[in-house]
Amino acid sequence: MSVGKKAVGSVANYMDERVGAAKWMKKTLNKVFPDHWSFMLGEIVMYSFVILLLTGTFLTFWYDPSMRIVEYEGSYEPLKGIEMSAAYASSLEISFDVRGGLLMRQIHHWAALLFLAAMVAHLLRVFFTGAFRKPRELNWIIGVGLLTLGIVEGFLGYSLPDDLLSGTGVRIAEAIMQAIPVVGSYISYFVFGGAFPGYIFIPRIYIVHVLLIPGIFLALITAHVMLVWYQKHTQYPGPGRTEKNVVGYPMLPVYAAKAGGFFFIVFGFTAFLGAVAQINPIWVYGPYTPAQIGAGSQPDWYMGWLDGLVRMAPPLETYIFGVTISWNILIPGLIIPGILFTLMALYPFIESWITGDKREHHLLDRPRNNPNRTAIGAMSLTFVLVTLINGGNDLLATNFDLSINQIMWFTRIGVFVLPPIAFVVTKRICLALQRHDREMLLHGRETGRLVMLPHGEFIEVHEPLSPEKAFLLSSHEQLPALTAPEEDSRGVALPRGLRNKLRARWSSANAEQIDKPTADELKEIEHH
Amino acid sequence: MSQLSRYRNHRFARPVLLAFGLLLAGGLFSAANAAAESLRAEPIAISADKSTLIKEGKEIFNRGCSSCHGLNAEGAGAAPSLIGVGSASVDFQVATGRMPMADMSQQAARKAPLYDEYETAALAAYVASLAPGPASVTNEELAWERDGNAASGGTLFRNNCAMCHNLAGQGGALTKGKYAPTVMGVEARHIYEAMITGPQAMPVFGDKIISPEEKLDIIKWIKAMESEPSLGGASLGRVGPVTEGLLAWTLGLGLLIGIAVWLTAKAK
Ligand code: HEM
Numbered sequence: 005m006s007v008g009k010k011a012v013g014s015v016a017n018y019m020d021e022r023v024g025a026a027k028w029m030k031k032t033l034n035k036v037f038p039d040h041w042s043f044m045l046g047e048i049v050m051y052s053f054v055i056l057l058l059t060g061t062f063l064t065f066w067y068d069p070s071m072r073i074v075e076y077e078g079s080y081e082p083l084k085g086i087e088m089s090a091a092y093a094s095s096l097e098i099s100f101d102v103r104g105g106l107l108m109r110q111i112h113h114w115a116a117l118l119f120l121a122a123m124v125a126h127l128l129r130v131f132f133t134g135a136f137r138k139p140r141e142l143n144w145i146i147g148v149g150l151l152t153l154g155i156v157e158g159f160l161g162y163s164l165p166d167d168l169l170s171g172t173g174v175r176i177a178e179a180i181m182q183a184i185p186v187v188g189s190y191i192s193y194f195v196f197g198g199a200f201p202g203y204i205f206i207p208r209i210y211i212v213h214v215l216l217i218p219g220i221f222l223a224l225i226t227a228h229v230m231l232v233w234y235q236k237h238t239q240y241p242g243p244g245r246t247e248k249n250v251v252g253y254p255m256l257p258v259y260a261a262k263a264g265g266f267f268f269i270v271f272g273f274t275a276f277l278g279a280v281a282q283i284n285p286i287w288v289y290g291p292y293t294p295a296q297i298g299a300g301s302q303p304d305w306y307m308g309w310l311d312g313l314v315r316m317a318p319p320l321e322t323y324i325f326g327v328t329i330s331w332n333i334l335i336p337g338l339i340i341p342g343i344l345f346t347l348m349a350l351y352p353f354i355e356s357w358i359t360g361d362k363r364e365h366h367l368l369d370r371p372r373n374n375p376n377r378t379a380i381g382a383m384s385l386t387f388v389l390v391t392l393i394n395g396g397n398d399l400l401a402t403n404f405d406l407s408i409n410q411i412m413w414f415t416r417i418g419v420f421v422l423p424p425i426a427f428v429v430t431k432r433i434c435l436a437l438q439r440h441d442r443e444m445l446l447h448g449r450e451t452g453r454l455v456m457l458p459h460g461e462f463i464e465v466h467e468p469l470s471p472e473k474a475f476l477l478s479s480h481e482q483l484p485a486l487t488a489p490e491e492d493s494r495g496v497a498l499p500r501g502l503r504n505k506l507r508a509r510w511s512s513a514n515a516e517q518i519d520k521p522t523a524d525e526l527k528e529i530e531h532h
Numbered sequence: 533m534s535q536l537s538r539y540r541n542h543r544f545a546r547p548v549l550l551a552f553g554l555l556l557a558g559g560l561f562s563a564a565n566a567a568a569e570s571l572r573a574e575p576i577a578i579s580a581d582k583s584t585l586i587k588e589g590k591e592i593f594n595r596g597c598s599s600c601h602g603l604n605a606e607g608a609g610a611a612p613s614l615i616g617v618g619s620a621s622v623d624f625q626v627a628t629g630r631m632p633m634a635d636m637s638q639q640a641a642r643k644a645p646l647y648d649e650y651e652t653a654a655l656a657a658y659v660a661s662l663a664p665g666p667a668s669v670t671n672e673e674l675a676w677e678r679d680g681n682a683a684s685g686g687t688l689f690r691n692n693c694a695m696c697h698n699l700a701g702q703g704g705a706l707t708k709g710k711y712a713p714t715v716m717g718v719e720a721r722h723i724y725e726a727m728i729t730g731p732q733a734m735p736v737f738g739d740k741i742i743s744p745e746e747k748l749d750i751i752k753w754i755k756a757m758e759s760e761p762s763l764g765g766a767s768l769g770r771v772g773p774v775t776e777g778l779l780a781w782t783l784g785l786g787l788l789i790g791i792a793v794w795l796t797a798k799a800k
Contacts, residue, residue, distance in 0.1 A: 299704025
């Protein structure tokens, strides 16, 4: 044994004798990770979070969270001598007078956009494959919490430079706060420490942005990842993969090498974006003053759908008991997002209530094998997309020669009509794919090769499926629909309440499937 | 050269070369851009005397404009009377190609001008002879480079213009298919004339609201924005977060997912 190895060995021994880590390490290092690209989405989220922490820390060295009015004396000519908040001035300083500052600002912002985009993609993966089912409901809820926090964190970060564009966003946030009946104006006064914009808002959101939310993030991400660790990964179905095992690579060396490499790729790529693509050029927008506003003001994309909802609301207000309730802000700004996020958080429980399936699941669903869930996902995506389109309505109008009013009406109607259409179409597509799977199992793969039989007939050669493929297409289970129970376990007749009826309706919709070939049918083909 | 080739196999050689190549490509691109930008017609000196100019203007008007604006510019149907709009309005409308209007759409769009500088001046002189109105200006008369102040121009722009033309002057949508166009790449005199005549949905900014000196400030700011190199990388149209979000989702996440697929692909 070389001297080096000996040294390492004795250090390891020393540590093991004090902390007894060897057993834990061995278990950990042998932990198996499934190998599928969609499992890396969560990693992209985690890595961009690390990038955000690093670049954000850099920015705090120069950023001055203060709304004190200063006269700009920096090196950006078109703003020289203009009065602005110290927050804006210091953001300009970072951009123009701090070495590498602009690069860091841009990496930070690109990482934030990627962070949220990857989080949504990760959520979609978890949703469409049914990875949220028992025992992972809790982790799903943590995930919804992370997404909500991510949106808030992004919005606050976007507001910190105190430029005219982000200030416009804060103004809208204030309008939403004020729209809350009765307490709205108090909340707004409390948040802004007086009348908007006041002098305290930036220092407050600064602490929330750099300390409070990142702290909660760290705690939640740790809990989230520990749960994945402890519960093990889900995996896609396939031969040799069961509800009781995980097939994949061990932590060391394959997985660690891949994951480590991937971190550097994500970091490198984000840095590349920060170096070549301008993002949020705050100097162009000017300092925030409540009197000014710009055409085409938009929030970052993760708030864009909310902005689109607010924009499409018709002017609705009621006046009762001396207070005005602005439904046009309250409904799109608070009520609809509130309902959506609550439904999203509760979805695992809603689904298991409908299916009556309370078992643990470690094998993922192929999206087509759960047409209802897939259709619900497509429906929700369509909803968000339509609202997102309206969020950019002014840009679409000018760039594609459309009228803003046309887009407004298209989305106002579309937001009600298109999601249900997406539901129906997606469900049909899933069922068609199931039918295709069934055909494949029964008749094999069409090769496109024509053969002439001795008596002159042409037939297309069908190749039998490989056993792996056949397994993949047929291993899923098809749950029967629940029927509303007529009587309880002791034979007492149950009132057939609305709840039970609803559940039976949904359950039978959920159970709509193309039957897999039965064992008999499959056997019959083998005799062909 | 041998000095250089010594470093050929240095481990930083490739990244440095790559960076150099990117820089070169970027430099060439912006040079080409700048060259394209500078291809703008310079005004020619107009030497004809006033009365011939007016007479010629009347002839051009009869041929090209009277079908809509009436034989005596008194207006007809959708086309307004031009009596009293002044030479500024004509110079703005004709030299930016808006008039003659191509089709009766929501808004006369900017296009390549149909008339040259001389004909435009003749038209302007004719319309100005009908009744007094705001007078056109030449680029040379506007000493914005000397007298303007970009910083206060920026503030004025944000106060008076940004609600229609966007904070970065990139233009924005108005209701019913109308729009405020970008103010980038517009000649100084047309910026000035737009302010004093208020074309279509744009309000008139008389000298009481924005003084002539302040107008020069605004022009200076617009020109500063126009010539500002895109700091911090390729500008994504300066239209704000929409293009940024699009890029994050497509190129950004798309590429990372591509790499994830590649990393997890089974070695065959
Ligand atoms: C800060 C944001 C987040 C981070 C850093 C993060 C990170 C991760 C990581 C690294 C994994 C394991 C690898 C993977 O399956 O991709 C994971 C799994 C999981 N995440 Fe997230 N995630 C975040 C947000 C979310 C969101 C928004 C949701 C859903 C609402 C969610 C739900 C889940 C679930 C249910 C699992 C377990 C999936 C499985 O084992 O197959 N996470 N997360």
